[in-house]
Amino acid sequence: MTEPILEVRDVRxxxxxxxxxxxxxxxxxxxxxxxxxxxxxxxxxxxxxLQLLGGLDTPTSGEVLFKNTQLGSAINLxxxxxxxxxxxxQAFHLMPTLRVLENxxxxxxxxxxxxxxxxxxxxxxxxxxxxxxxxRQYPNELSAGERQRVAIARALANSPEILLxxxxxxxxxSVNSARIMEILTGIQKQRGMTLIVVTHENxxxxxxxxxxxxxxxxxxx
Amino acid sequence: MASQLSxxxxxxxxxxxxxxxxxxxxxxxxxAIGAFVGLVGFSRSxxxxxxxxxxxxxTDIAVVQQTFLNTSVSESAxxxxxxxxxxxxxxPMILNLMDLTPEVNALSYGWKAxxxxxxxxxxxxxxxxxxxxxxxxLGDLLAENMKKNAGDALEIQGTTFTVAGIYHGxxxxxxxxxxxxxDQMQKLGSxxxxxxxxxxxxRPTPPGETPEHYLARAQAEIEAALxxxxxxxxxxxxxxxxxxxxxxxAAWGTSGIALLIGILGIxxxxxxxxxxxxxxxxxxxxxxxxxxxxxVLIEMEAAVLGLAGGIxxxxxxxxxLRVLAALPQTASIVSxxxxxxxxxxxxxxxVLAGLAAGLIPAWxxxxxxxxxxxxxx
Numbered sequence: 001m002t003e004p005i006l007e008v009r010d011v012r013x014x015x016x017x018x019x020x021x022x023x024x025x026x027x028x029x030x031x032x033x034x035x036x037x038x039x040x041x042x043x044x045x046x047x048x049x050l051q052l053l054g055g056l057d058t059p060t061s062g063e064v065l066f067k068n069t070q071l072g073s074a075i076n077l078x079x080x081x082x083x084x085x086x087x088x089x090q091a092f093h094l095m096p097t098l099r100v101l102e103n104x105x106x107x108x109x110x111x112x113x114x115x116x117x118x119x120x121x122x123x124x125x126x127x128x129x130x131x132x133x134x135x136r137q138y139p140n141e142l143s144a145g146e147r148q149r150v151a152i153a154r155a156l157a158n159s160p161e162i163l164l165x166x167x168x169x170x171x172x173x174s175v176n177s178a179r180i181m182e183i184l185t186g187i188q189k190q191r192g193m194t195l196i197v198v199t200h201e202n203x204x205x206x207x208x209x210x211x212x213x214x215x216x217x218x219x220x221x
Numbered sequence: 222m223a224s225q226l227s228x229x230x231x232x233x234x235x236x237x238x239x240x241x242x243x244x245x246x247x248x249x250x251x252x253a254i255g256a257f258v259g260l261v262g263f264s265r266s267x268x269x270x271x272x273x274x275x276x277x278x279x280t281d282i283a284v285v286q287q288t289f290l291n292t293s294v295s296e297s298a299x300x301x302x303x304x305x306x307x308x309x310x311x312x313p314m315i316l317n318l319m320d321l322t323p324e325v326n327a328l329s330y331g332w333k334a335x336x337x338x339x340x341x342x343x344x345x346x347x348x349x350x351x352x353x354x355x356x357x358x359l360g361d362l363l364a365e366n367m368k369k370n371a372g373d374a375l376e377i378q379g380t381t382f383t384v385a386g387i388y389h390g391x392x393x394x395x396x397x398x399x400x401x402x403x404d405q406m407q408k409l410g411s412x413x414x415x416x417x418x419x420x421x422x423x424r425p426t427p428p429g430e431t432p433e434h435y436l437a438r439a440q441a442e443i444e445a446a447l448x449x450x451x452x453x454x455x456x457x458x459x460x461x462x463x464x465x466x467x468x469x470x471a472a473w474g475t476s477g478i479a480l481l482i483g484i485l486g487i488x489x490x491x492x493x494x495x496x497x498x499x500x501x502x503x504x505x506x507x508x509x510x511x512x513x514x515x516x517v518l519i520e521m522e523a524a525v526l527g528l529a530g531g532i533x534x535x536x537x538x539x540x541x542l543r544v545l546a547a548l549p550q551t552a553s554i555v556s557x558x559x560x561x562x563x564x565x566x567x568x569x570x571x572v573l574a575g576l577a578a579g580l581i582p583a584w585x586x587x588x589x590x591x592x593x594x595x596x597x598x
Contacts, residue, residue: 056507056591082509093504093595097234098226105226110509119225136224158509 258538331406503594527575
């Protein structure tokens with residue numbers, strides 16, 4: 001068995017001086033190339049867990065390890081987010097002032113030095129998403145499904161090893177939802193990436209090779 | 222060709238999303254820089270004209286009391302000065318600022334009719350005045366302004382003077398001035414026996430001595446012979462006199478206040494911009510942008526505001542200097558030339574003002590928690 005790419009050890013996360021406990025001792029190991037779905041009711045801690053896996057925050061106690069190295073101490077969180085993970089959000093979170101092609105280049109500006117072929121790389125990714133005719137549009141000129149495809153292209157901009165998607169189909173109709181999941185699973189298989197999706201939709205959860213269900217900050221048996 | 226996103230391009234797009242606010246902020250800093258260019262340009266031009274006046278008359282040293290506008294030097298000191306081995310010529314003078322009419326005020330000089338300072342003036346009409354007579358000479362700019370010719374009468378502070386001649390001066394300060402006999406000026410101001418300064422021409426530098434050393438030696442010699450008086454080199458005196466210092470202080474003070482208002486305008490714009498873009502900053506942080514990179518982006522936006530405002534301000538300031546140089550009331554003390562140093566200073570101040578104004582908003586933006594920022598509506 002190979003070493004896990006991500007590992008969570010007895011992670012607890014509390015807010016408001018401990019009055020709110022979002023995670024209460026979570027242990028989890030995720031292997032490279034795996035498709036993991038995290039499901040559970042609202043307030044179960046699934047988005048909090050995704051934020052910890054993505055290095056957006058650090059746990060109150062416990063450890064999150066990337067390739068057996070602790071995030072936030074041995075690995076700088078900014079560097080981890082810029083190089084190793086790609087985020088996809090439910091609300092897309094595209095930059096409204098930037099064109100589609102420019103939006104995909106934003107993560108590349110986080111690298112030092114920023115790659116010289118930013119525009120070409122962004123265009124290639126957008127073509128893969130079937131958005132070659134939308135390069136010069138602004139986000140508000142796109143449909144919801146198209147915006148999420150731009151967000152996926154942006155998440156792939158720096159060739160991360162892990163894709164993290166927080167309710168990626170939450171704002172989409174069933175047709176677009178199916179298409180987005182088809183794209184995500186296609187990327188995961190073709191590129192051998194690790195795909196972690198937070199969802200409350202059973203259909204999506206069941207389509208993953210592995211799934212965990214959270215309730216009250218704990219993984220259900 | 223696909224368009225490549227650059228850091229600067231990103232900053233510009235962030236500014237351009239709120240065009241009206243950006244333009245109004247830009248207008249604020251432009252006015253501040255315009256005030257700086259206009260006022261500081263004016264005061265430097267004033268100093269430059271003083272220097273030109275000293276240089277054209279060949280004055281090496283001015284002997285004064287402690288302050289420039291203090292007309293309390295005894296006229297009798299002239300004899301002591303003339304007896305010193307380094308002094309070739311020493312001429313007494315009084316300087317004043319007089320209201321000639323309710324609309325026109327002018328620098329007024331009291332000179333002896335045999336002053337060497339006449340050497341730098343060109344007589345255009347009439348003749349030189351005579352000591353002891355109620356006569357004046359007008360600079361050509363002033364004469365044109367007052368529509369006076371040689372032979373005309375001119376009333377100054379209740380005394381009727383005859384315009385003996387019209388001259389052209391090497392400096393705008395002379396061209397816009399009135400010169401009268403020293404004794405008449407003393408009588409007008411009840412300053413009998415007193416002068417503002419002695420202007421001194423030195424003998425040629427002796428062989429084997431540097432001009433700087435010779436000047437310093439002459440200064441020491443004069444001050445030793447006339448205790449209580451100061452011997453100031455002409456070049457230094459142009460910048461040291463109270464009128465110039467006053468104009469510098471007024472220029473810097475006024476433009477400083479304008480700059481402060483401009484800085485507050487940029488700071489307000491940047492603070493609002495950061496607040497409105499809290500979630501976007503969270504996205505940048507989520508995408509791996511480091512804190513310093515977010516800080517640099519916001520500071521760059523503030524600096525671009527400062528720079529653009531600075532360029533617009535330079536145009537405004539230069540335009541106002543041109544207007545001042547053309548107006549009869551101020552043409553005598555302002556030249557329309559535009560020194561590159563002032564341009565560089567204005568741009569530097571504008572960019573620094575932008576950076577200073579953007580610092581706190583940038584710091585706040587850079588230190589937003591990505592999770593909190595992403596939750597922000």
